Amino acid sequence: MATDPIRNDKIGTYDWVRPQADFVRREVMVPMRDGTQLFTVIVYRKGTRDAPILLSRTPYNSGATTMRNRSQLITEVLPIADAEFVDDGYIRVYQDVRGMDRSEGEYVMARPLRGPLNKSRVDHSTDAFDTIAWLVKNLPESNGKVGMIGSSYLGFTALMALVDPHPALKAAVPQSPMVDGWIGDDWFHNGAFRPLGFDYLLAQTATRGGGPMPVGNSVDEYETYLETGSTRELARKWGLEDLPAVRKVLEHPNYDDYWQGQALDKLLAARKLTVPVMLVVGQWDQEDSYGAPAVYRALKPQDPDNSLVHLAIGPWRHSGVNYDGSSLGALKFEGDTALQFRKRWMKPFLDCHLKTNAPPCDTPPVVTYATGADRWEVSQRWPDGTEKPLYLSSRFGLSFAKPGEAGSDEYVSDPAKPVPMRSRPVFLDGDDWKSWLVQDQRFADGRPDVLSYTTQVLDKPLHIKGAPRVELHAATSGRDSDWVVKLIDVYPREYTRQAEMAGYQLPIGIEIFRGRFVGGFSNPAPLEPGKPYTFQWSLPNVDHVFLPGHRIMVQVQSSLFPVYERNPQTWVPVVFDAKPGDYAKATQTIFHGGDAASAVWLPVAKD
Numbered sequence: 001m002a003t004d005p006i007r008n009d010k011i012g013t014y015d016w017v018r019p020q021a022d023f024v025r026r027e028v029m030v031p032m033r034d035g036t037q038l039f040t041v042i043v044y045r046k047g048t049r050d051a052p053i054l055l056s057r058t059p060y061n062s063g064a065t066t067m068r069n070r071s072q073l074i075t076e077v078l079p080i081a082d083a084e085f086v087d088d089g090y091i092r093v094y095q096d097v098r099g100m101d102r103s104e105g106e107y108v109m110a111r112p113l114r115g116p117l118n119k120s121r122v123d124h125s126t127d128a129f130d131t132i133a134w135l136v137k138n139l140p141e142s143n144g145k146v147g148m149i150g151s152s153y154l155g156f157t158a159l160m161a162l163v164d165p166h167p168a169l170k171a172a173v174p175q176s177p178m179v180d181g182w183i184g185d186d187w188f189h190n191g192a193f194r195p196l197g198f199d200y201l202l203a204q205t206a207t208r209g210g211g212p213m214p215v216g217n218s219v220d221e222y223e224t225y226l227e228t229g230s231t232r233e234l235a236r237k238w239g240l241e242d243l244p245a246v247r248k249v250l251e252h253p254n255y256d257d258y259w260q261g262q263a264l265d266k267l268l269a270a271r272k273l274t275v276p277v278m279l280v281v282g283q284w285d286q287e288d289s290y291g292a293p294a295v296y297r298a299l300k301p302q303d304p305d306n307s308l309v310h311l312a313i314g315p316w317r318h319s320g321v322n323y324d325g326s327s328l329g330a331l332k333f334e335g336d337t338a339l340q341f342r343k344r345w346m347k348p349f350l351d352c353h354l355k356t357n358a359p360p361c362d363t364p365p366v367v368t369y370a371t372g373a374d375r376w377e378v379s380q381r382w383p384d385g386t387e388k389p390l391y392l393s394s395r396f397g398l399s400f401a402k403p404g405e406a407g408s409d410e411y412v413s414d415p416a417k418p419v420p421m422r423s424r425p426v427f428l429d430g431d432d433w434k435s436w437l438v439q440d441q442r443f444a445d446g447r448p449d450v451l452s453y454t455t456q457v458l459d460k461p462l463h464i465k466g467a468p469r470v471e472l473h474a475a476t477s478g479r480d481s482d483w484v485v486k487l488i489d490v491y492p493r494e495y496t497r498q499a500e501m502a503g504y505q506l507p508i509g510i511e512i513f514r515g516r517f518v519g520g521f522s523n524p525a526p527l528e529p530g531k532p533y534t535f536q537w538s539l540p541n542v543d544h545v546f547l548p549g550h551r552i553m554v555q556v557q558s559s560l561f562p563v564y565e566r567n568p569q570t571w572v573p574v575v576f577d578a579k580p581g582d583y584a585k586a587t588q589t590i591f592h593g594g595d596a597a598s599a600v601w602l603p604v605a606k607d
């Protein structure tokens, strides 16, 4: 029956086979084991047969996703990254997750697996299983083989499908999956909370189908968040305290059973992996930089012959693999790196597992784009380097030689004037949000509350492949403190190749650590004022070449606002609950040399 697929509110099966269209589009309600029916859109080119199925399970509106434009052409109606697949005879399927948009049932934010945190009979693993069972039975055009793909939340649902998978699930490509919301994905990073998550939770859970964002500011979000106060105040003023997803976050500020019990890297590592998986992430992923490499690390021991688990890192923002990858902010790459990756590695990976009479698989264990050198690289392992410490030293130097003499530098961190995450005005959406991790750091360099340590000009390239590791020896005059370290590539002062990049301070990795967790993420404790501690954490995974003529810089600061809530720097048992009077200036001391040799350990590649 011909119908308008967007406006169709009826439940049932509708085929959209218009004479002019080059595709078939079907909307079906797929029954789950508990009787709940999930809205599912199936799209394929007319005449498709013996076809692999590519499935995404999404909270972001399958109907609209599969009707990008009103067109008779399949490549126009589907997202751009689907073109390579449908052009090659794949069947593309999108499904609204339980309770979202036109699917029945109750929506639970990132619903945990059945078990202590989910007492029901269903989860994303069972819903994926039941959907795949239905698809292979009811799509005569298919060859009975299914792959799952998708970014972020869709990456999370693709990973969930690997738990007790349906036998027809033959491969998965989770891209920027949300894996551990406390350690390093959407909600917290190393214990520091990201309040913009509340905007997301509101939009996702306050009204069915996603509501408008009633909060936010079109002037400067630095100002809005600063005026609002603590995270608890934010929730109160925005009327969010009763939203179940917000309440959950407010009840669990530490890395307790609630967060550990959902950490998908740990959950997957405890099971036998049977489905080949390619984990994809952007080097400058502003939302879920942690998940993909964490799952790779957790699953790799199960894959001694490199046939099951693959990792890919591209020069992208969050989900950038599915868009145009020719540039990011001011950075320009050699062509559309996202398209190159999808064609050269991602599709062949899926083809070899999903197509009938497929060629044998030859997907490398690791594929990365070496930024700086602008080339794709294949590696047998990840990280693919040997750790070498780059030491902070006196007179704001950085060197591979350990400074003999001990020293320290100080700055005053004032929560009333936190260091902005990017030059103001700050917008936590649109292009500003997508590119904030590559913004020129000269806006922060020179601030009295930011210390910048720099190498000499490099006379040969320095290539790193892995996650740089911070070892910061530091003390605070307060009772708690955040520590932020940025690893930066400083471009030459003269750079005619791209004039606007002359002197540019390009962040290669930025990451935060909340001091109260120095003794363990489950055990926050006050810091002793003036006592030196060793704070250790990792920056995101990167493949980067610092070129001759460039310098390496490390910046240290104690806030990154408003992407991270402010640390009051006095002791409050739960930072969310800080009162205006709890926020106080603190003098921060960074030690270098001697027995307290602060360093960033770089995974230096062999070449």
Ligand code: PG9
Pocket: 110, 151, 152, 153, 154, 156, 178, 186, 200, 287, 288
């Ligand atoms: N980063 C988003 C998200 C994933 C999972 C849970 C919550 C948020 C996303 O882009 O989908």
